[in-house]
Amino acid sequence: xxxxxxxxxxxxxxxxxxxxxxxxxxxxxxxxxxxxxxxxxxxxxxxxxxxxxxxxxxxxxxxxxxxxxxxxxxxxxxxxxxxxxxxxxxxxxxxxxxxxxxxxxxxxxxxxxxxxxxxxxxxxxxxxxxxxxxxxxxxxxxxxxxxxxxxxxxxxxxxxxxxxxxxxxxxxxxxxxxxxxxxxxxxxxxxxxxxxxxxxxxxxxxxxxxxxxxxx
Amino acid sequence: xxxxxxxxxxxxxxxxxxxxxxxxxxxxxxxxxxxxxxxxxxxxxxxxxxxxxxxxxxxxxxxxxxxxxxxxxxxxxxxxxxxxxxxxxxxxxxxxxxxxxxxxxxxxxxxxxxxxxxxxxxxxxxxxxxxxxxxxxxxxxxxxxxxxxxxxxxxxxxxxxxxxxxxxxxxxxxxxxxxxxxxxxxxxxxxxxxxxxxxxxxxxxxxxxxxxxxx
Numbered sequence: 001x002x003x004x005x006x007x008x009x010x011x012x013x014x015x016x017x018x019x020x021x022x023x024x025x026x027x028x029x030x031x032x033x034x035x036x037x038x039x040x041x042x043x044x045x046x047x048x049x050x051x052x053x054x055x056x057x058x059x060x061x062x063x064x065x066x067x068x069x070x071x072x073x074x075x076x077x078x079x080x081x082x083x084x085x086x087x088x089x090x091x092x093x094x095x096x097x098x099x100x101x102x103x104x105x106x107x108x109x110x111x112x113x114x115x116x117x118x119x120x121x122x123x124x125x126x127x128x129x130x131x132x133x134x135x136x137x138x139x140x141x142x143x144x145x146x147x148x149x150x151x152x153x154x155x156x157x158x159x160x161x162x163x164x165x166x167x168x169x170x171x172x173x174x175x176x177x178x179x180x181x182x183x184x185x186x187x188x189x190x191x192x193x194x195x196x197x198x199x200x201x202x203x204x205x206x207x208x209x210x211x212x213x214x215x216x
Numbered sequence: 217x218x219x220x221x222x223x224x225x226x227x228x229x230x231x232x233x234x235x236x237x238x239x240x241x242x243x244x245x246x247x248x249x250x251x252x253x254x255x256x257x258x259x260x261x262x263x264x265x266x267x268x269x270x271x272x273x274x275x276x277x278x279x280x281x282x283x284x285x286x287x288x289x290x291x292x293x294x295x296x297x298x299x300x301x302x303x304x305x306x307x308x309x310x311x312x313x314x315x316x317x318x319x320x321x322x323x324x325x326x327x328x329x330x331x332x333x334x335x336x337x338x339x340x341x342x343x344x345x346x347x348x349x350x351x352x353x354x355x356x357x358x359x360x361x362x363x364x365x366x367x368x369x370x371x372x373x374x375x376x377x378x379x380x381x382x383x384x385x386x387x388x389x390x391x392x393x394x395x396x397x398x399x400x401x402x403x404x405x406x407x408x409x410x411x412x413x414x415x416x417x418x419x420x421x422x423x424x425x426x427x428x429x430x431x
Contacts, residue, residue, distance in 0.1 A: 030266070031265075031266050034266055034269050034270055034273065035269060037273050038269050038270075038272055038273045038276070041273050041276035041277055041280065042276060044276075044280055045276055045279055045280050048280050048283050049283065051337065051338040052337050052338060053336060053337055053338070053429075053431055066431055068337075068338055068429050068431075069283040069284050069285070069338065069427075069429075070280035070281055070283050070284055071284050071429075073291055073293075073429055073431050074293070074431065083248045084246040084247075084248060085246050085248065085249070086249055087248065087249060087250040106318050106319060106320050106331070107317075107318075107319045107320070108319070108320050108321075108322065109319050109320065109321040109359060111321070111324060111358050111359055111360070111361045112359065112360050112361035113361055124317065124319055125317040125318060125319065125401060125402040125403055126317065126318030126319070126402065127401070127402045128295045128296065131295075168243075169239060171246070172239070172242035172243045172245070172246035173238065173239070173242045175242065175245060175246040176238075176241065176242040176245060176246070179245060199295075200295050200296070203294075203295040204295065204431050206336060215250065
């Protein structure tokens with residue numbers, strides 16, 4: 001075969017191999033997605049059958065949904081996602097506890113001592129504005145999800161810098177320590193757009209609520 | 217540089233190097249991996265099965281969709297004190313309401329404690345009452361510093377729950393209010409207070425068995 005023809009043939013073959021590999025990766029990626037969607041539907045159906053609320057965190061779509069009976073009651077948009085360690089299991093996880101630096105405090109009602117006091121009214125409510133916007137969700141399966149919102153003001157920005165440093169230096173070491181103990185470890189960092197989003201998410205997820213964390 | 221300073225510097229650099237090595241190892245090992253289960257699921261992936269899997273997913277999604285209420289239902293956002301009356305995807309009414317204050321009341325002597333939260337989850341309308349009478353529970357007397365009456369009739373109070381009430385179990389109601397200026401605030405003992413006009417619309421649209429979703 002002449003040299004020019006041989007070179008052209010090699011070029012065509014390289015393009016064909018590249019195209020085949022790309023196509024196979026696309027097909028395989030699509031198949032993987034189909035499998036994950038199938039698994040999500042199975043897990044969600046099990047949760048939706050119960051008369052309660054549940055949540056789904058869609059990692060790829062960057063969305064958190066609060067649902068019941070398959071209906072979305074509330075949705076939060078996530079602006080950025082980072083993770084370390086093992087991914088969350090593809091099964092229902094329960095929220096063991098929420099941890100935050102300043103947990104909201106319930107007001108104690110003092111019973112009226114006199115007849116005059118009975119008529120007076122003091123508003124001591126636990127409202128959305130009292131909820132924290134930075135907190136950690138501890139889920140079963142040793143999965144922790146850190147929630148924070150876009151900081152505004154000096155102290156929140158400083159706190160955010162502290163979080164980034166801790167996230168990139170301390171969390172990997174924590175993962176190492178868990179590996180040494182042969183315990184599973186998975187950490188996900190979710191950043192929401194507005195402070196109120198974080199506060200309403202804290203409000204909407206009571207301890208014990210079940211949910212799914214899916215790479216979809 | 218004095219010998220002492222050199223020792224301190226070497227010790228510092230050694231510790232720094234050790235920290236960097238540990239950090240590099242930690243970061244390398246912490247690079248996100250899919251859960252073992254995901255990896256196993258993906259290994260089983262066979263493109264030939266794709267159509268079958270897609271059909272199964274569609275059937276599962278249909279089953280999930282079938283769980284949603286078929287008639288009018290109510291969604292209450294207790295954080296934002298908002299009630300939405302819906303039928304399928306269609307919103308029929310949006311109303312500003314008042315939900316539980318989240319406060320705590322302790323009985324003097326500490327025998328009983330009440331937490332005034334609006335319950336969360338799925339409920340259904342169990343009763344519908346026109347011109348409801350409030351049967352004051354023990355906490356209402358304790359809060360007012362009064363003695364708990366022995367006779368049931370002494371607990372009755374009319375006019376405070378508005379024109380209509382929809383009971384959804386365990387003493388919780390969606391009802392009217394005398395304090396319409398407080399709508400939008402979390403001030404109740406767990407019930408959901410609605411303004412007169414909106415309450416009438418909710419009362420007329422909802423029937424016994426209508427679903428209520430509170431979050």
